[in-house]
Amino acid sequence: MRAQLRRFQPDLILVEAEPKEQPQLDSLYAAYQQGQLQLAALPYGRSERYQIGFALAKELHLPAPQGVDYMTSTSQGLLSTGRNIAVFKQGLQELQAAARPLRRQVQHDSLSVYEYLALINQPALVALSHRALFNTPAYVTSGTFSASGTNTNDLGRVDTAYIGAHYITLFYNRNLKIYSNLLRAQQKTRAQRLLVIFGQNHVKVQEELLSANPTYRVVPAHTYLKAPARPRAKARKAS
Numbered sequence: 001m002r003a004q005l006r007r008f009q010p011d012l013i014l015v016e017a018e019p020k021e022q023p024q025l026d027s028l029y030a031a032y033q034q035g036q037l038q039l040a041a042l043p044y045g046r047s048e049r050y051q052i053g054f055a056l057a058k059e060l061h062l063p064a065p066q067g068v069d070y071m072t073s074t075s076q077g078l079l080s081t082g083r084n085i086a087v088f089k090q091g092l093q094e095l096q097a098a099a100r101p102l103r104r105q106v107q108h109d110s111l112s113v114y115e116y117l118a119l120i121n122q123p124a125l126v127a128l129s130h131r132a133l134f135n136t137p138a139y140v141t142s143g144t145f146s147a148s149g150t151n152t153n154d155l156g157r158v159d160t161a162y163i164g165a166h167y168i169t170l171f172y173n174r175n176l177k178i179y180s181n182l183l184r185a186q187q188k189t190r191a192q193r194l195l196v197i198f199g200q201n202h203v204k205v206q207e208e209l210l211s212a213n214p215t216y217r218v219v220p221a222h223t224y225l226k227a228p229a230r231p232r233a234k235a236r237k238a239s
Contacts, residue, residue, distance in 0.1 A: 001114040002056050004224045005195065010060065012191030015053045016198050017067030019181055029054055029064035048197050056195070066185045068196075070177035072153035072170075076133075079167045082143020088164065091136040095128050118225040120200050130204035133171050140164030175205045182206075 017025060031037040032054050039045035039054075053065040076092060079085070102119055105111035111119075119125065143163040145151065153170045178198070186194060196206065203221075210216045 001117065001225070002052065002059065004114075004226075005052070005056060006060065007224055008193065008195060008219065010056075010191075010193045010195035011062065012185070012189050012194050013053050013057050013062060013065040014068045014182060014185060014194055014196045014198075015049045015065045016069045017049060017065075018069050018071055019067050019184075021067045022064075025067055026064045029057065033058055053197055063189075065197075066189070068178055068181035068185050069198075070174055070181060072174045073150050074153055074167075074170045074174075075150040078145050078149030078151050078170075079137055079140060079143070079164060080146035080149065082140040082160075082163050084139040084141065084164075085143060087139040088137050091132040095132040098125055098128055114225070115228045118222070118227045121203070121221040121225055122227050123220070123222065126200065126203050129201055133201060134168055134205060137164040137167045140167070171201075172205065175202060175209070178202065179206060179209045182210075 015025075028037060028042075032039075032050075039050050042050070044050075049065070057063070057065055079088060099120065102111065102116055106113060106116040140163055142161055144160055145158065145163070145167075151170060153173060155166075155169060155173060158166050182194070182196065185191075198206070207218050207220070210218050
């Protein structure tokens with residue numbers, strides 16, 4: 001996987017960490033470069049931040065990956081009632097039906113990490129994920145958020161008449177701030193080829209924001225991460 005991403009020849013790697021974590025990232029990366037960091041001893045040491053970000057940066061002799069996240073937590077189950085709630089839930093079910101089998105396969109070693117990342121970055125699955133979180137929730141009106149749902153993003157009064165639109169706003173607001181952090185990191189470093197490593201739910205909205213900015217040209221991950229060919233079903237001869 002790193003061999004494929006190296007072909008992009010990034011001169012800066014951006015990861016899902018907040019800018020305030022940068023001193024820690026710098027310190028950990030310095031230790032990693034010297035072979036003095038045991039990733040297994042770190043919380044989430046197997047995450048893409050280290051296994052891809054740190055490893056690829058070291059291989060390419062790049063500076064420490066830059067954190068550009070804006071961390072808030074909003075659960076998909078937060079939107080629970082309202083007119084047309086079934087439309088939203090159906091969208092989530094379609095996404096889960098497509099994504100969960102891939103996750104189970106990679107967890108049980110029947111799919112490699114490279115194959116998994118290549119598949120979830122294919123345009124159809126990226127579009128399905130984006131639609132479930134940033135489009136179909138707008139159908140839901142006159143509802144409420146679940147009392148047990150997680151939301152740390154306080155955007156003021158919730159207009160329950162447009163509960164689904166407000167739900168989208170929670171996710172979109174985080175992504176706008178990630179985009180702002182990305183722009184700041186590029187201006188600070190003057191890097192020209194940015195490799196952005198984030199969760200798949202962020203992909204489409206960041207692509208849309210960057211594509212509207214004439215300073216940037218977006219190169220999707222699937223350009224380099226090629227999905228494996230799916231085996232064809234074999235025909236059975238009639239006896």
